[in-house]
Every structure is written in structure tokens, then in C-alpha cells.
Amino acid sequence: MYNVREITDDLYWVGANDHRLALFENIFPIPDGVSYNSYLLLDKQTVLFDTVDWSACRQLLQNIEHVLNGRSLDYLVINHMEPDHGASIEEVLLRYPKAKIITTEKAVMLMHQFGFQVDGRTEEVKEGDTRCFGKHTVAFVAAPMVHWPEAMVTFDTTNGALFSADAFGSFRALDGKMFNDEVNFDRDWIDEARRYFTNIVGKYGPFVQALLKKAGTIDIKIICPLHGPVWRSNLGYFLDKYDKWSRYEPEEQGVMIVYSSMYGNTESAVGALATKIVEKGMPNVVMYDVSKTDVSYLISEAFRLSHIVLASVTYNLGIYPPMKNFLMDMKALNVQKRTVALVENGSWACKSGTLMREFLESEMKDMEVLDDQLTINSSMNENNFEDLDALAEGIVQSIKPSL
Numbered sequence: 001m002y003n004v005r006e007i008t009d010d011l012y013w014v015g016a017n018d019h020r021l022a023l024f025e026n027i028f029p030i031p032d033g034v035s036y037n038s039y040l041l042l043d044k045q046t047v048l049f050d051t052v053d054w055s056a057c058r059q060l061l062q063n064i065e066h067v068l069n070g071r072s073l074d075y076l077v078i079n080h081m082e083p084d085h086g087a088s089i090e091e092v093l094l095r096y097p098k099a100k101i102i103t104t105e106k107a108v109m110l111m112h113q114f115g116f117q118v119d120g121r122t123e124e125v126k127e128g129d130t131r132c133f134g135k136h137t138v139a140f141v142a143a144p145m146v147h148w149p150e151a152m153v154t155f156d157t158t159n160g161a162l163f164s165a166d167a168f169g170s171f172r173a174l175d176g177k178m179f180n181d182e183v184n185f186d187r188d189w190i191d192e193a194r195r196y197f198t199n200i201v202g203k204y205g206p207f208v209q210a211l212l213k214k215a216g217t218i219d220i221k222i223i224c225p226l227h228g229p230v231w232r233s234n235l236g237y238f239l240d241k242y243d244k245w246s247r248y249e250p251e252e253q254g255v256m257i258v259y260s261s262m263y264g265n266t267e268s269a270v271g272a273l274a275t276k277i278v279e280k281g282m283p284n285v286v287m288y289d290v291s292k293t294d295v296s297y298l299i300s301e302a303f304r305l306s307h308i309v310l311a312s313v314t315y316n317l318g319i320y321p322p323m324k325n326f327l328m329d330m331k332a333l334n335v336q337k338r339t340v341a342l343v344e345n346g347s348w349a350c351k352s353g354t355l356m357r358e359f360l361e362s363e364m365k366d367m368e369v370l371d372d373q374l375t376i377n378s379s380m381n382e383n384n385f386e387d388l389d390a391l392a393e394g395i396v397q398s399i400k401p402s403l
């Protein structure tokens, strides 16, 4: 059964929702699903903007057939060749034998690598090229590394629609709600939008900045991303989030406490630390057990908040493995410009604090590690109270100037 939405005059969403997939890219949990967005323009010529994941191909084909209503498909504009958008290209070409692909040279190379039979069916475009389909003229804008090297975005100069590829996307299935004004984005979507951006494109902040600069020169009225809602109002809200995330600036002053604890003593200590921080005037504190929180959520929170407390037990003279994994992931995704406080625990050779400090200072960029550090030997006792208080004070003092 077809399931489509009109986006604006001549333009239809013909994508699909996916509630079955457990792990996006086989890494990231998506408990609320995801949408694969594809858009069909009915002009003098008909144009499909991107396709969907292979698992949603049948739905896409039913949707296209319904919207075309007997017309043929003339063009596929492929902005991004990642298989969650490109996997259905070949099937669309088979169904519509006259359709031609408009895309970048690199995307054509990737189509060949993925084994698609596209010979004689492609027309390559580059930055600044335009195409007129009748009433609508589109311009192609290179968007390398947002988030693959071949990526481009396409701007419809007639109606101001930007087909933004993976930029401005989000996890979560749409389930009928198509536009940002049909959802409470700031309540229900922002965390998943942030988790999507930070884990998937977070590493490529400077490339996103380059795209935002180009976007600033065109009059965008609608943003049509490849995942999540279409933006047709309040674009500044999301553009501002993207600007902050891609500059690695925190959204909020606040403290994220990430702890590892096998027997509960480190957990108990950071619980007391959280209380002290709140008592001293900073209520924006969140706590995460690194062992049972998927690292994608931790990354998202590290982008959101200004301060991070890392509390780790010592494990075979090293950092507890899930905590090490979080550190490695923060490094890989370029997390920077954060203030970090450390708590270490060990029963005979306490090393985790020193090792975390070394990692933060030598392997990561622009991480300010507070000198005050709390060292626990097995469990907190009276002797630790002074250090705990000093650490809480140091954290709150480092926040206050920018409050």
C-alpha cells in the first residue's frame, strides 16, 4: 500500500519508515526507528531525489508508482550514495528504463563499486551546475564529507527547497508526521537528532561548517533531509544547533558524570559528587553508567554539555575497558573544548586517573582537565570528603564565569 505526503506544490515524500532495524549502520541503537526519505518532483520532467534502503525498496516503488500516476520517471538525482539511500537505485532504473541518474563523478564510481549496472544511465554534475526540469531549476552544491566524500546537496531555486542529503537528518521514524511543525522537536526529537549528527557526522565539523557557509548564501525555505522531518519553519533553530555541534561548542552549561563501577563504590562516590555539585548551585547534572549506556548516547551528551566528569575503576593496571572505549570514541569523533574532572578508584595500584589524564591531554584537542582529582582506594571514607568537596567546588567554579 502506498504511503506518501505532499511536501509542497509538485513535490512529494515517497520514502519509508523502518521500525525493524535494531542497529543503524549495525552500530547505533534506534529504539524509535528511522525514516529513509526520498522525494519525487512532478514537473515537465519527473525527478526522484535519492532512494531508500534495500529493506524499504518495495514501499518506495509503490509510492513512486502512485505519485507518478502513469507518468514515466525521467531523472534520479542522487545526492548521497550510502546504501541506506542508494541501495534501491538499480531497482528504480529497472522499473523506469528511460530514467537517467544525475549525480557526482565520485558517486558514479561508488555505484560501480557497489555493483550497480548504470552504464549509459548517468549524467555527472559538479558544484555550481544547474538543471531545469520545466518550472523548477535546481543547483548542485558539493558537500564533501557530510558525511561521505561524494555527497552533494541540491537546491531548488524555484521553491527554495534544499535536498540536504544526510545533513539536518535525525533518527526516529516519522509515522505520518512529516514536518517539524507537526512534532514537538525540542521535546521529542532533538536528542535523537543530536545523537544522529554527533555520532555520524560529528567527526567532520569543519566540512559541515563549509556547507553552512554555502547555505548562508541561498534563500532556503524548506529543508528536505534524508532522515527525519522536513523543515518548513523555524529553520534558524536547527541551523543554530548544527552550527554549535560542528564548532564543538556545548549547547548548555552542565555536568555529565560518566562512571564505571564493578561493585558500586565508584558509583556511590560520584552520586555524592553529583549532590555536592547541585548543592553548590549547578542543578544541570546527569549521570551515566558507562557499562550499560550505549556509547552513542554518551557521545551525544558530551556534545550537549560543557563539563564531563570521568570516574573509572582501575582494571589490570589500566582504564576500565568500557571507559577506555568512550575515551577512544570521543577522540575519534573530535570531541573538544570541554572541561573534564577525574575520579579514580583502585584497590592496590590506582592508575586510572593518571591514565585518563594522559589520554585527554595528549590524545585529544582542547580538553581542560581540572587539577583537582578524587582518588579512592576501594571505597570512599572520611579522608576523601575534603577532596570530593574540592572537586565539586572546582567544577562549579569553572562553570560560574560563563553562566
Ligand SMILES: Cc1cc2nc3c(=O)[nH]c(=O)nc-3n(C[C@H](O)[C@H](O)[C@H](O)COP(=O)(O)O)c2cc1C
Residues within 6 Å of the ligand: 260, 261, 262, 263, 264, 265, 266, 267, 313, 314, 315, 316, 317, 318, 345, 346, 347, 348, 349, 350, 351, 377, 378, 379
Ligand atoms: C579484573 C580486575 C582487575 C583489577 N585491577 C586492578 C588494578 O590493576 N589496580 C587496582 O588498584 N585495582 C584493581 N582492581 C580492583 C578494582 O579496581 C577495585 O576493587 C575498585 O576499587 C572497585 O570499585 P567499584 O566498587 O566501584 O567497582 C581490579 C579488579 C578486577 C576485578
